[in-house]
Amino acid sequence: MKAFADLFAALDETTRTTDKVAATARYFAAAPPADAVWAVYFLIGRKPRQAVPSKRLRLWARELAAVPEWLFDESYHHVGDVAETIALLLPPPSASSDRPLADWVENHLLPLRGLDEERQKADVLAAWAALDAGQRFVWNKLITGEFRVGVSQLLVVRALAQVSGLPADTVSHRLMGAWEPTPHFYAALVAPDAGDADVSRPYPFFLAHPLEGEPHALGPVHEWQAEWKWDGIRAQVVRRRGRSFVWSRGEELVTDRYPELASLADALPEGTVLDGEILPWRDGQVLPFGDLQKRIGRKTLSKKLLEEVPTVLMAYDLIEEAGADLREQPLAERRSRLEALAERAVHPALVLSPRLALDSWDALAEERRASRAKGVEGMMLKRRTAPYRVGRLRGDWWKWKVEPFAVDAVLIYAQPGHGKRSGLYTDYTFGVWEGDTLVPFAKAYSGLTDAEIRRVDAFVRANTLEKFGPVRTVKPELVFELGFEGIQASSRHKSGVAVRFPRMLRWRTDKKPEDADTLDRVKALLDVSVAGGGG
């Protein structure tokens, strides 16, 4: 596992993508396939379930390091990561081992879950005694099920492409879908021609870039196709060899969770792959995203829930037809085939994403103003001649979102961040006025520059009124403009509203806390938004 821990350190240490790719490629070139396949598995973000509750790990680590609970907690609040805190606190290892990654994972990590507490403890302590600091950190991350590396899947794909000499798209496609981390899979992954006929496999998604500025710069309007930008779950529906699969963009197989879409797939012709958005939908209208959330992550679906929140596939694209990959065809061609398919395969869960009239950019901009009322986030602009590409690339697909909702709110609680922001107060709760009290209404973590974060951090330290564990109540003084994408009534929140994707748009140093918005003004936004109307 030493080589893998070294790779992790190397990826952590450099900020340059080319260096990261090179380090990853070097690892794959040297690693035995049994190790390499686990490395791929972990690096692209797949992870085994948590093997040991972190509470137990903390306890054992405290015993071993002879550190009382409060001192462990002080350390943890400073470090911002349990696995790292433990790795830093443990006494140095008695002997350094270098057993292969696959051995650690298959013979030590995976069996841990099934053991009773006593044997878990014995095994974890034995592992700690045998691993050096770098390996311990990786090991702790793996057993807490929190292993994350700062690399994108694309980076891993590039490294594998370098090592195998394959085109990156081929590697990317082979990594999609369900696979087991076996040496056999790795061999097939880097093999020159593996006959890529996995029946379930979806295609890598083509993702849009945000459009900054006005669309006029994109050239003549007739070269483009415009659609609404729906707010659901991006998905592919696959029908091959008499079997149906629904994949979400997180590359999760979600067929069982959306029986409506499984039924749609069953009705599709052999060899079809549709790209689209899973939406909660009733009577020809989209329901609030919050309704869809009720279905996300739910393993068993009650009949009541299925009736309350039915879903459809808002179809965007046809990327496989009659078993043929259409991705190299221009969008105009794919779209006309999609429309023809929608006419043949009529199904209640198949909705064709409407093409918007394109007379001029100005007319389109005018129509975009109706986005909120329609319950969409804005528009999508797609070049009619463009192929279906891989990943988030500039040039052919643009998302042209409406301005977010904005509210001025006051910073009232702060707590330290994690990862890169550990030890800094970066996670904030904001309040708006109800009478003369500030009601907590949203949490936000992003949107400030590093310099601003340092200033807010210093403010928090100097203006703490009370501490509850890691949370500090601060003097209500700083005002921020918060942006969010949607707002919905909620009985679970003190303020009575829940907002979607809140973040800080600006630090309003020009405003005093009394200038911040009221809860009434926030609630008034519910009326502007279809998503807030409550299904």
Added chain:
Amino acid sequence: MPPAEELVTLTDDGLYCPAGGFHIDPWNPVARAVVTHAHADHARWGCGTYLAADPGEHLLRTRLGETADIRTIPHGRPVDHNGVRVSFHPAGHVLGSAQVRLERWGEVWVVTGDYKLDPDPTCLPFEYVRCHTFITESTFGLPIYRWDRPDELFADVNGWWRANKDGGKCSNLYAYALGKAQRVMAGVDATIGPILTHGAVEKVTRAYRESGVTLPPTTPVGEVAVSRGKAKPWPGSLVIAPPSAAGSVWARKFEPASEAVASGWMRVRGARRRKAVDRGFALSDHADWPGLLTAVRESGATRVLATHGFAPVLARHLRERGLDAGVIATRYGDEEEWADPPAAEGIP
């Protein structure tokens, strides 16, 4: 006869010895200042007179100016101030750094200033001084802070420098200009390549040499010949610059370069990633957690007052071990040793 008042108290100007009538490392100008070392947060401008340990004299002059009234005495030799015996004892932090020992009527206090127990060829090693009350820094007062052995750390730095050299890159190492930079020079393998310095680092380095510290040859970056049309002279060099130079236009000219920071904070991954440099070396001139506990134990003190850093944590830990321990809220070097004001970097 019990003393009428504490030997050291906290005033708005800093630590004060009422019986002796002098301040220790005051943060405002005062009449009489006893200073532990030349870092800007401990040796402030504008005091009437300064008393310090001999080895730091040259550094203090460099920092406080030729006209400052600075008196120095050898380590271990006491002087009397209104019945308070004052003496300096090596603190191992940077050149000339000292603990201040105060004695009156048989009662002994020690104010450590900043210190470390690890070996450092650029200054005298920390001396254990027995006392009743021990005022200790606590910059790295959390048990996660444990330093690797300096020789292992420097092997890492050398490995990084060599790999950069082999890759045709320059190595930019950001280190505090006073102390850390010179410790780095003395610790690296100077046969790997030339060592170049930022102006702020070079000034202090000169003062170190003039104080008799042996350091490998260094060349100020500004004196390296750069000729148009010829290959850049930087690849293979180690450039030592203050942290404030990271990301500056000045630093960009060394491209292609690998950048690293030498600081105890680099022990934690989040801090390393926040700096967005290629490497972080956890090289500190402060005591780590075991070092703080060792210093407290060896002082034999029954009462400990923790200052700057994780003072409440260290004090609570010591209380749980049966000591009378508390916190003195001084204003020295904030939680981030390298967030010191730029003035600390630019020696006048």
